[in-house]
Amino acid sequence: MQVEVCAFSIESCLNAQRAGAHRVELCGGLYEGGTTPSYGLIQRARSVLSIQLYVMIRPRGGDFCYDEEELEVMRMDILAAKKSGADGVVFGLLKPNGQVDIEQTKALVALAKPMGVTFHRAFDVASDPLEALEAIIETGAERILTSGQQNLAIEGKELIAQLVEKSSGRIEIMAGSGVNADNAVLLAKTGANALHLTGKAVRQGAMTYHKSGVSMASVLPTDEHEIIYTNEANIKGLIRRLGEEKVNF
Numbered sequence: 001m002q003v004e005v006c007a008f009s010i011e012s013c014l015n016a017q018r019a020g021a022h023r024v025e026l027c028g029g030l031y032e033g034g035t036t037p038s039y040g041l042i043q044r045a046r047s048v049l050s051i052q053l054y055v056m057i058r059p060r061g062g063d064f065c066y067d068e069e070e071l072e073v074m075r076m077d078i079l080a081a082k083k084s085g086a087d088g089v090v091f092g093l094l095k096p097n098g099q100v101d102i103e104q105t106k107a108l109v110a111l112a113k114p115m116g117v118t119f120h121r122a123f124d125v126a127s128d129p130l131e132a133l134e135a136i137i138e139t140g141a142e143r144i145l146t147s148g149q150q151n152l153a154i155e156g157k158e159l160i161a162q163l164v165e166k167s168s169g170r171i172e173i174m175a176g177s178g179v180n181a182d183n184a185v186l187l188a189k190t191g192a193n194a195l196h197l198t199g200k201a202v203r204q205g206a207m208t209y210h211k212s213g214v215s216m217a218s219v220l221p222t223d224e225h226e227i228i229y230t231n232e233a234n235i236k237g238l239i240r241r242l243g244e245e246k247v248n249f
Helices: 010-019 039-048 068-083 102-112 121-125 129-139 153-167 184-188 232-244
Strands: 002-007 023-026 052-056 088-091 116-119 143-146 172-176 194-197 200-204 226-230
Touching: 002 010, 002 172, 002 226, 002 232, 010 023, 010 039, 010 226, 010 232, 023 039, 039 052, 039 068, 068 088, 068 102, 088 102, 102 116, 102 129, 116 129, 121 129, 121 143, 129 153, 143 153, 153 172, 153 184, 184 194, 184 232, 194 232, 226 232
Parallel strands: 002 023, 002 194, 023 052, 052 088, 088 116, 116 143, 143 172, 172 194
Antiparallel strands: 200 226
């Protein structure tokens, strides 16, 4: 069982590493569910991390059906991640009908080599999960990140277990979304190869002056003076809980 931490900052990367995580998934666009991080963030993360670094390749929020211009951006970002020394990249492509875009995904997997590839939670909005499983295996991706097509992985644990069984070791299954120390053991019992979490906490930013009536976004999911980050103790707590239940790492 491996533990992957989704990180949006260098602070979070370092906290994940100190806590004992095996891998970081580096993202931008927190409130869009993760988008491609900046080149500077990728390079800095690579320089401070000794654990595996996987980079999100997602040119925008929204759905996972991309036009040619967006695909070209993804190709360029994959090459940038490779140049920066990333161990892998994370992406997912669907057709308008909700099926996996096998052709385009295969091409991006080939471009990414020798880096590894995780097919992200685009899987969770695919029209047929078992058909999508076989399609992703065909693309050559090494891993699927999934909540079992539910909002939270714990709610999708039955499908996650089914995916593990159906995959028969041909691809890794990583459970993610709402993973924490309280449900980690139940999710580990699905047979998943890895758990994926942010381990997030919230703190106030450094500014003491707060300008009222001005925001940087039209939709505010949270106080713009708050910083969301990966809490080291949250990751340690999950790993400790797995260890207490003798889950193999």
